[in-house]
Amino acid sequence: MTGPTTVVRDAVPDGARTPASPAVTTHRGRAVADGLVMTGRYLRHVVRAPEEIIIYFSLPIMFVLVFGYVFGSGMQVPGGGGYREFLLPGVFVMTMLYGIGATATGIATDTGRGVVDRFRSMPMARSALMTGRALADQVRAMLEVTVLVVCGLLVGWDWHRGIGNALLAVGLLLLLRLALSWVGMVFGMLTPNPDTVSVIVFPLAFPLSALSNIFVAPQLMPEWLGAISEWNPISATTTAIRELFGNPGLGSDSWPAENALLLAVAWPVALIAIFAPLAVHRYRSLGR
């Protein structure tokens, strides 16, 4: 049964006959190369349809303005300090959280239309769609954080513990975003219709951000609500980066608040451990 193969090899046009470059000869090397091609694809989407990323930017900026200026005057920060100094780290984290929507919509658009059929029937690494999306999300997150840092500086927020700690804080934000990419991919594949994604993602993301320490310190909430809020994965990252940026609002002596740095690493790692295999499983079973 070697007949057809021989025929094809002879029929391959000059341009296509060029052997794969050495970088893609190994299995793992190919997975990396394919993932990078896919990252390039998602980033081209941003360039060709920038309105999507602008919509995702407008929400956090609106939160900075509405909470920072309209509600901010009535907000208390435990231990003192300006509300906007307290708020900005929370908005960074919230922006990472709402990125779930972008990831889920992107993946749902791919799986809902035929293009994933083509990917799945091509000799490319099966992981490429997901690793490529996760890496593209990281690039987007860096862009988002950069824009928000500039916005923050404009409204009087600053980092106070040196550039090293500030970069560490950014690292924690990116780790959270990486975890949320996998969450978003699972949701995107569960609802292969891009129009319904927001209906599913928003009710999930909104309580997570409201029941956290992003806008209000948990010490100011009813006790049971405060406990939920303190254990919220979103709060862990928020507290940790407040600490690293030297922003106000720490004050709490609860276990999760005292160990925020640990939790800000542990939560995302746990989410990745759960959702990455789920995403891979879901991708594999698309064809059942």
Added chain:
Amino acid sequence: MTTYAVVAEGLLKRYRGGATALDGFDLHAPAGGIYGLLGPNGAGKTTAVRVFATLLRFDAGRAEVAGADVRSQPELVRDRIALTGQYAAVDEVLSGRQNLVLFGRLQHLAARDARRRADELLEQFALTDAAGRSAAEYSGGMRRRLDLAASMIRRPSVLFLDEPTTGLDPRSRNQVWEALRSLVADGTTVLLTTQYLEEADQLAARVAVVDAGRVVAEGTPRELKATIGADRLEIVVEDGGRLADAAAVVAGLTGAAPDTDPDGRRLRMPVTDGVGALVGTVRALQDAGITVSDVGVHRPTLDEVFLELTGANR
């Protein structure tokens, strides 16, 4: 020895809901040329193609594509095939050119080769002018052509086409047909599904008629037509009053009385040697002084074959 591009033996596929899409599906499609899978909606054509393209798992049986086993060597299969499904499998945000470069890169062409191949294909499918526009702005026909071009980046050993021309205007359809023929000339085997009998008749060297998850007939279009009956000779006489005389003349020639249709002044009879029978019969009628106003040999159409074969359980 015949080499087969696609072999299926006893394929069984049940969907989760319980519907049986493939129910003992057997197929031996020879390498080279175009092979047609013809059948009504829901017959299992698309399911079969998705199984062959490694997109869908199957429950039992065996499938082999381009010499590789679908179940145990799916990566080898994917390396040798391309698929163009019912819905254009392109990235709608990217431009036509970016799409082709992307798919080329994912098939491990070097960046420069991917770009060059993209330009060649854009040219071949008359998409050069639209190369920079988003695929979302393309018309249905343009998107279909882009989709097909994407399947031809690395000439596949076997190309699966699921209803390639559904919804296309005649000009786009001809472009698709032309592209297929040139691909086949270069050695690719094309397996296409279609509901259009004309398409199968025009393109396919062999056809399998699919119904209720299995192949119910297989052969060249000519063989399939022959299975439901021989060619028919039809004669219309000018004077209806002489129809009985004409029938007697024909009966004398063939040894069997033809069907007569007095309203249409028409005679019908099965013949084996279509043209020879036509000439002989017309001459005999002329000798008998009967004027023939119309005469013709009618082959059964694939439509009739199709209805005959798939009509039983409807």
